[in-house]
Amino acid sequence: MYFPQFIPYSFIEKEASHVEGFSPELALVTIGGGKELEEKLVVRPTSETIVNHMFTKWIQSYRDLPLMINQWANVTRWEMRTKPFIRTLEFLWQEGHTAHATLEEAEKEAMQMIDVYTKFAFEHAAIPVIPGRKSRVETFAGANRTYTIEAMMGDKKALQAGTSHNLGQNFSRAFGTQFMDENGQIEHVWQTSWAISTRFVGGIIMTHGDDAGLMLPPRIAPIQVIIVPIWKKGDEKAVVVEAVDSVQKILKEAGIRVKVDDSELRTPGWKFNHYEMKGVPVRIEIGPRDVTNKSVVVSRRDVPGKQGKEFGVSMEPSILVNHIKGRLDDIQASLLQKAITFRDSNIVDVSSYGELKEAISEGKWARGPWSASDADELKVKEETSATIRCYPFEQPEGTKKCFMTGNPAEEVAIFAKSY
Amino acid sequence: MYFPQFIPYSFIEKEASHVEGFSPELALVTIGGGKELEEKLVVRPTSETIVNHMFTKWIQSYRDLPLMINQWANVTRWEMRTKPFIRTLEFLWQEGHTAHATLEEAEKEAMQMIDVYTKFAFEHAAIPVIPGRKSRVETFAGANRTYTIEAMMGDKKALQAGTSHNLGQNFSRAFGTQFMDENGQIEHVWQTSWAISTRFVGGIIMTHGDDAGLMLPPRIAPIQVIIVPIWKKGDEKAVVVEAVDSVQKILKEAGIRVKVDDSELRTPGWKFNHYEMKGVPVRIEIGPRDVTNKSVVVSRRDVPGKQGKEFGVSMEPSILVNHIKGRLDDIQASLLQKAITFRDSNIVDVSSYGELKEAISEGKWARGPWSASDADELKVKEETSATIRCYPFEQPEGTKKCFMTGNPAEEVAIFAKSY
Structure with missing residues (x-):
């Protein structure tokens, strides 16, 4: 469906807490077709009304x-x-x-x-x-x-x-x-x-992402594989281009989102950096020597330097397709695992307000039993800039004691600084 | 790409004829976050600027x-x-x-x-x-x-x-x-x-469209075929539902966009009217007798009444798929042909302003040689409400005489009333 984006101001006012929450954030159209409007129009902040x-x-x-x-x-x-x-x-x-x-x-x-x-x-x-x-x-x-x-x-x-x-x-x-x-x-x-x-x-x-730019998970990368042809002398070009076309076709037919950058206006080195910055998960280089060897060079965006580079990967269609699909799966899994490890090593279980303050001041997330008041929650925000991000669905078993009040708490909450 | 929809007013002013053309049609944001803005923002009417x-x-x-x-x-x-x-x-x-x-x-x-x-x-x-x-x-x-x-x-x-x-x-x-x-x-x-x-x-x-509602060309119809199951007694249901599922699967696998409406809250007659109004090109009915005969009833949206209805179309997968695909192609071609005939029978070639006035007053389009001034064009608009829709790319050969001025004209123009 598509609803109009201009919402009469009177609509926004109908639900009391809605207008209270959104009114500081509104953009208002007051002039239309050269005339002052009788009723201001809200540019939709959300469309419930x-x-x-x-x-x-x-x-x-x-x-x-x-x-x-x-x-x-x-x-x-x-x-x-x-x-x-x-x-x-x-x-x-x-x-x-x-x-x-x-x-x-x-x-x-x-x-x-x-x-x-x-x-x-x-x-x-x-x-x-x-x-x-x-x-x-x-x-x-x-x-x-x-x-x-x-x-x-x-x-x-x-x-x-x-x-x-x-x-x-x-x-x-x-x-x-x-x-x-x-x-x-x-x-x-x-x-x-x-x-x-x-x-x-x-x-x-x-x-x-890292300092070199984006790093896109293969499943959502618009380009999964970038192919960079490399030639120096004029007579090398034809043979490299032919191999590049063939490799592109093989990968495309296997359902891989592949792009060739054969522009002669940019150097291979410029292209390497460019597609790293764009976060393309896998790069394939093909030069005259690779063509002779019927192989290609494969690099992973997520493993920097020589470690992420494989020489002599066969151009034989079924081997190449399996190899590239395998690498894309590896990268997808590896990015998730890295992020899980990073997340878990930066969440601290706390059992006192002091421990929360310490965790937050170290830039970490704090997780602890919470059954205190809204006022206490706002006090934490004022004193530490951290807010309750959520009561996670996944909860530890057993009885818990609120780290702020010492009262029984049914759930743990996660506190963190946010954007 | 996606560009911001709020454009500073000063941008719109930079191209003289652009601001002249668009300023009567602008919506302006003058208040944001509770404050009067220093520079009004135009809600984009188009994004060139x-x-x-x-x-x-x-x-x-x-x-x-x-x-x-x-x-x-x-x-x-x-x-x-x-x-x-x-x-x-x-x-x-x-x-x-x-x-x-x-x-x-x-x-x-x-x-x-x-x-x-x-x-x-x-x-x-x-x-x-x-x-x-x-x-x-x-x-x-x-x-x-x-x-x-x-x-x-x-x-x-x-x-x-x-x-x-x-x-x-x-x-x-x-x-x-x-x-x-x-x-x-x-x-x-x-x-x-x-x-x-x-x-x-x-x-x-x-x-x-016609008085019964939409009539969608099959190539752009979100639903190309609607299947309406029909049963009266409780024991008929199972056998009809089974046949409907099988026909749906056959058509879906052939790449046809098909939907089954098996809601028991609405009658078959209500559904017939509903999907006619929605413009679905082909309707398939399946009742207990059809199941016995291993056949279905097929109706065309663009041919009303009995003429558009075929009984006894075989459920055998390859026959059914060919039949339905053929019908969808027929409907696509027939809608275009009908529209061409309608268009051509309502364009009048004119060689004088009087003939143009007559054609326009009959609600038709007028096509004739034109090399007159902008002022003449505006006069036609004022007197007949018709405007030049275009100088068509397809032009008659030979020398032509402007129907307004009698001067030589290189092209014919099409005049019509528009929305």
Whole structure:
């Protein structure tokens, strides 16, 4: 679906906590077609309000439920200090919005979507996010519950990389979104919303990148293999180009995303650096000697220098395809493993506020039992800049004691500095 | 690529005819993050200015050319009277922007893109557009030349369905977008831009639709075949469902986009109407008797009533797949042919202004030799509401006499009322 991005200001005002949360971040259109507008238009920061305006018209009966829509769109949230991909005044995302007949169904949907995001992060982006529930303080403006995936970046800051909200009946009550159930009763619908944005691109860059540039997990790399032909004398060119074409064709037919850079305006050395910076996982070099030997040179982006370089890899189609596919799998697995190791070695289990302060001051994440108040949570933020990133779904067994108050705690929470 | 949608007002002002053309249609953000902005921000009506702002930074040398980018985005143009899909305050489009070293290369690119749009219209949307060049009066604000594809809707109004512009050096001079050529000379780049929008969706609806709803050409139909199972008694269900599953699988494996509607909340009759309204090209019904006969009932969306209905089409996989593929091809060809016949029977060749007035008053398009002034063109608009849609690329041979002035005319132009 696609909804208008200009939302009448009066829509935003209907859900009390929603307008409270978003009003400092709004961009407002006040002039249109040369005239001052009677009602200001909000450039959408998120679409719950305008979606509910339409859901109210579309939903009459339980037969219309569940109603589940998704849109890919730009959204605007005014930022004082921007940071490429991570905090931008405008960003791109997908936002899903659903309406259900029961709370249970809405809760199931919200959980399912955070699972989808978690799987995507692990299996495709090789980012070992920690899924969990947000604290009340950090819950989305207008939601009853917010689920999140939290990722540790290379500088150890936490990135909220995707969220899924159980909105309860907050928006359906504000907008009168009702349905007649199977027994003829009029009820308000139960809703969810969930989103993942271009911020995730920043997450990929900052999880895997190094000083040479990007390092893209093979499964999401637009180019998986870059082929750089090398020749010096004019008569070498024809034979190298022929071999390059053949290797490209072999890999393409095997479903590998491959590109040849045969530009004569740039040197091979320039190209090596360029595609390293672009994060291409595998580089193949082919020179006249390689053609003679019916082999190629294969380099891994994630293993620097000679260690990542293999000479004499056969050009024989089935051997080459198996070799390259194997390397791409190796790189995918290795990037994830490296990120898991990095993450786990930078999370500290704490049992006192002092230990939390120490962990945070070292730039690490702190994990510990927590059942203290919202006020205590804000105090931690004020004194350490760390916030509760989530109550992770994966919880240690046994009884726990809140590290702040000493009271019993049902869950551990993860604290960290974030973007 | 993706460029920001908020463009500083000062950018828009840099190209004189651009700001003149677009300023009446702008939406302006004047408040951000709760504060009055120092410089108003334009919500992009098109992106030439912000693209050139970046091209100026990115382009240094002939090695950087051609630079060709595309973005899929929303754009905003203030409209007093909106019309779904055709004139909307916000719409979605792709916009391409290119920079070249020579005028010839830019002209070739602009022509290539209008050809791409023409092919898409004919081959996929079954819309027999007329490609041509816009008159000076109708040329894009900031372009030297605008190419267009013009489509005749069901009410015989003309729809400008896609455009491609040769921008010359207008924006590169305004923004100082320069490059060093192979001889070390500094030159301004030559540019093009081209776009097709969600307006095209309106074109599809209004070319093929009828009183029962949409009629989608099979090549672009999201659902090409809808299967409606029919059973009355409980014991019929299992056998019908089994046959439906098997037919769905057969068609899916053959690459046909097929959907089954087995909801028990709606009757078959409701479903028939629903998927006709949605424009699904082919409907398959399967009831208990069909299962016994190992056959299905096939209906065409574009042929109403019994004439479009075939009974006893065999369920045998290869026969069924061939039959359905054949029907989809028939429908695609038939929709295009019907639209061509409609178009051609509603274009009148005129040799005087009186004949033009008569044709236009009958709601038809008028085609005739034209070499009169911009003022004459505006007079025609004022007196008949018709504008020059294009000088079609396909021109009659021989000498011609302008139907307005009697002077020699090199080309015929097409006049019509438009949206």
